[in-house]
Amino acid sequence: MSAPNTTPATGSVLANLLGVLGMSGIAGVLVAAMVTPLIAVLGVTANSSIKLFEDLPSYLEIGALQQKTELYANQGGQPVKFAEFYAQNRESVSYDQISPNLVNAAVATEDPRFYEHGGVDVISAARAMLMSVMSDSGAGASTITMQYVRNVRVQTAENIPDPTEREIAYEQATEVNTGRKLQEMRLAIGVDKEYSKEEILQGYLNIALFGGTIYGVESAAQYYFGKSAADVTLPEAASLIAMVQEPNAYRLDIEENIPNNQVRRDYVLMRMLDEGKITQEEHDEAVATPVTPNITPSNHGCQNAGGNAQYFCDYVRNVVLNNAAFGETQQERSFNLQTKGYQIYTTLDLDLQDSAQATMNANVPATSDALQLGSGATMVEAGTGKIKAMVQNTTFNETDQTAPGETSVNYNTDYDYGGSTGFQVGSTYKIFTLAEWLATGHSLNSAVNGANRAFNLIDFKDSCNGSDGGTWSPGNDGGQKVGNITALQATVQSVNTAYVAMAQQLDQCRIRDTAMALGAHRADGQMNESNPAAILGTNQIAPLSMATAVAGLANNGISCSPIAIESITLSDEAKTAVDVPPSTCQQAVSSDTAAGVNSAMQAVVSGGTASASNTGTGIPMTGKTGSTDDYIQTWMVGATTKVGLAVWVGNVEGNVSLMSLGMNTIRHTLFRNIMTTAMGMYGGDAFTPPGASATKPDMATIPDLAGQTTEQAQATLEGLGFSVAIGNPVSSAHPAGTVASTLPSANTSVQTGTTVTINPSSGVPEANNIAMPDLAGMTSAEAQSALSAAGFSSGTILEHPEASSTVPAGQIIRSDPPAGSQVSSSSDVRIYVSTG
Known part of the structure; x- marks a missing residue:
């Protein structure tokens, strides 16, 4: 094949003349002269007509073209595009990235004298102007430069965010009349003065419409033939340029258009032959080639996103739409997302995402005859807040036509970022009570009374909203009953009654604040509830928020808000950086408190309710299970020092027991498999061990309760963390029914959780009362003899x-x-024997 000819014909008298005098200047003079008689027909003098033409604007401001926004994720350490947004599917390319076949086809068909004129083909324009005056059509004789001017003006209009202003500007840019044609001529002359022919062709081929939302030769070549603009063949180039005249009539993704496209293509090839751009042999071979498109759709919108990342794509989109960094209004932000050409590099790890989605698909069906089943799992990097994986059991569908198992609601995120109002988190919320327990000076080895009983709600301090009256009798999973139990044991076994007893000694408002500081906030945008029932997980929270919270604890108490975007650049030559919303990190709880909570959560995985989620890899990890009554919602959350993971499986709507369906343990399978993969990719280190304050037994002094009612005394003792037993009445000087004494006695410092026996007063002195002997310094045997x-x-x-x-x-x-x-x-006697 001979080399394509992209230079103007030599020997042309007109070309040589314009070369000497300056094409654009000559064009201006000739157009002005040409306009004179035409405007005279309209009743305007010759001098006025020339002045009118000269007064038209000569400078065209060529702004940035609309570009598509592209989303990238990490795969094998490299950025991979998985989604894009656009109003105009365009990817601008440089002149040397465009096949000469495309350049020659455009020039031969649209403007054969392109290299000879100064922006306006005077002879053709004069003929068209005369016809325009006679018909008032204003059409015809548009050079490539004039077409470029028109497209730039249309693009300028389409770049206006406000729809009303955009429509007005568009109508002005496209109205059909002599005035617009004159203005296009004047501007084309100015463009020809300012830019080289190659620059004009590059701009023209990048801005042109090729049907539907396909703009520019690069996107057209990719969409219609699955290759770059630099690689299209001669017949393919002719088919593409054939569309320029009437894009939607000749577009190749509509099968009925293919014959018409071929007719127009063959005309383009004939013009290329006539203009000496191709040989007869090349022409004949190209004409004999059938039009065979290879339609290659783009990943436009989240529904077409790749990498199993449709829901994550939607989250990224909502991050942009909800953040003022991308525009003052949501309308402006939406417009920018589709037109600015953002190159958005996200935090998603596609290798981890693919593995997590495969685990989800294998274990949680998208539909169930028994319930509206939902499941979500999100992983967040500790210390950065970067979202590494976000998967769901349903198919993303944001159209009005959804089938069972399809939804646009993202179960992993808050309402403003995906439409979900969250799900009750059950006992996973206990980690926040434990954090406040440790922060207020209690320890993992502090004992509480975990016995089933009625709690007086007035005894629960709530500095946010005040306390309510009434009683509450929470139970434990499976009817479990315990007595005195340490906070560590209560965590490992997830004992509700013990945690309620712990919370009774705390400020419910502070538990709420601890949860929210770590990132566990309600998905509906409201403040977390702080009533006593909230400590057992009645707040509805998204998996992303729970993953953020456990990642914060794993990060020594420093919680980092979740982010989905690492960086953004524009698709211009300079790759201009765009500011992105950063992750905000804060010391949500002290490092000592975090170490204590992590220690307890490690015990939950190694020998507690989360044992089924243990990966067995040897990499240290934390965990906490959660479920609501009847296993309507089930959770598993946990972390390594590198990542935090939250898994939810439950009812999207309704109240069907997952246990009754044998689905209550699916969360463990999901968590174990996803975390095992993450451990292999990111590893994990040993957690910071808890300090002495987190493991020392709590000590409290028994107050002097003599003379109080037994009810008052019991409430006081339980408030201090003691268990209480009521002993036999004893005679004393105090009224009958009040406290005579306690065992251990008043002013004694003992470990919390110890059972304190209250001896009520009988009010009647007994005749056999005796004086207690002084036993100090005796041995146990000597004391027994002395008492006897x-x-x-x-x-x-x-x-x-x-x-x-x-x-x-x-x-x-x-x-x-x-x-x-x-x-x-007959009294019991307690003797304190020295251990030295």
Whole structure:
């Protein structure tokens, strides 16, 4: 094949003349002269007509073309495009990225004297202007430069965000009359002065419409033939240029258009032959080639996004639409997303995303005859807030025609970012109560009374909203019953009653604030509820928020708000950077508190309710299960030091028990498989061990309750973290029914969770009261003899070891009741024996 000819014909008298005098200047003079008689017909003098033409604007401001926005994710360490948005599907390319076949086809067909004139073909224009005056059509004789001017003016109109202003500007740019044609001529002459022929051709071929929303030769070549504009063959180039005259009539993605396109294509090839751009042999071979398009749709919109990332794509779109960094109004932000040519590099890891989606597809069906089943899983990087994976069990469909198992609602995100109002998180919310428990000086080894009972709601402090009255009798999963239990045991076994007892000693408002500081906020945009029931997970929260919270705990208490966008550049030559909303990191809880919570959550995975989620890889991880009553919603959340993961499986609507369907353990399979993959990719280190304050037993001093009612005394003791038992009445000077004494006695410092026995007063002195002997310094055996000698008969002697720096080991430090007190001969006696 001979080399394509892209230069103007030599030997042309007109070309040589314009070369000497300057094509654009000559064109201006000739057009002005040409306009004179035509305007004279309209009743305007010759001098006025020339002045009118000269007064028209000569400078055309060529702004940026609309470009498509492209979304990229990471795959194998490289950015991979998985979605795009556009109003005009255009990818601008440089002149040397356009096949000479396209250039020659355009010039030969649309403007054979392109290289000879100064923007306006005077002879053709004069003929067209005369016809225009006679018909008032204003059409015809448009050179490539004039077409370019018209397209630029249309593009300028279409770049206006306001739809009303855009429509007005568009009508002005496209109205058919002599005035517009004159203005196009004047502007074309100015463009020809300002730009080289190659620059004009490059602009023209990048701006032209090729049917539908396809603009520019690069996008047209990619869409219609699946190749770049640099690689199209001669017949393909002719088919593309054939569309320029009437894009929607000749577009190749409509099968009925193909014969018409071929007719127009063959005309383009004939013009190329006539103009000496191709040989007869090349012409004949191209004409004999059938028009065979290879339609290659783009990933336009989230519904067509690749990489199993349709819901994540929708989240990114909503990030742009909701953030003022991308425009003052949502309308402007939406317009910018489709026209600015953002190159958005997201945080998504496509390798992890593909694996997570495969796990989801294998374990959670999109539909179920028994319930409207939903599931979501999101992973966030600790320390950065970067969303690494976001998967769902349904198919993304944002059209009005959705089938079962299809929805546009993103279960993983808040309402403003995907349409979901979240789901009750159950016992996963206990980690926030535990954080506040540790932050207020309690420890993992602090004991509480986990017995089933009615709690008085007035006893729960809530500095946000105040306390309510009434009683509440929460139960445990499976009817589990416990007594005194440590906070660590309560976490490992997820004991509701113990956690309610813990919360009774805390400010419910602070529990709420701790959750929200870590990122676990309600998905509907409201403040978290702070009533006592909230500690068992009644707030409706999205998986993304719970993943953020556990990642924050894993990051030594520093929680980083989730981000989906790492960086954005424009698709201009300079790759101009665009500011993106950053992740905001804050010390949500102290590092000591986080270490304590993480330690407890590690125990949950290693031997507690989350054992089924243990990956068995040996990489340290935390975890916490959660479920609502009857397993309507089920959760598993946890983290390594690198990533946090939240998995939800439950009812989108309705209240069908997942346990009754055998689906209550699916969350563990999802969590285990996704986390195992993440561990292989990101690893994980040992968690910071908790300090002494998080593991020391809580100590509290028993107050002097003598004379109070037993109900008052019980409430006081339980508020301090003690369990309470009511002993037998004893005689005392206090009124009957009030407290006579406690065991251990008043002003004694003992570990919280200890059972304190209240001895009510009988109010009637007994004749057999005796004085308590002084047992200090005695051994246990000597004490028993002394008590027997003093007249103690049926009481029980209880030994309690206690460290002492002054009393030798094995000797009694003190007794309860204390020495010298009057007590019944049948009273129990507790002796404190020194351990040295």
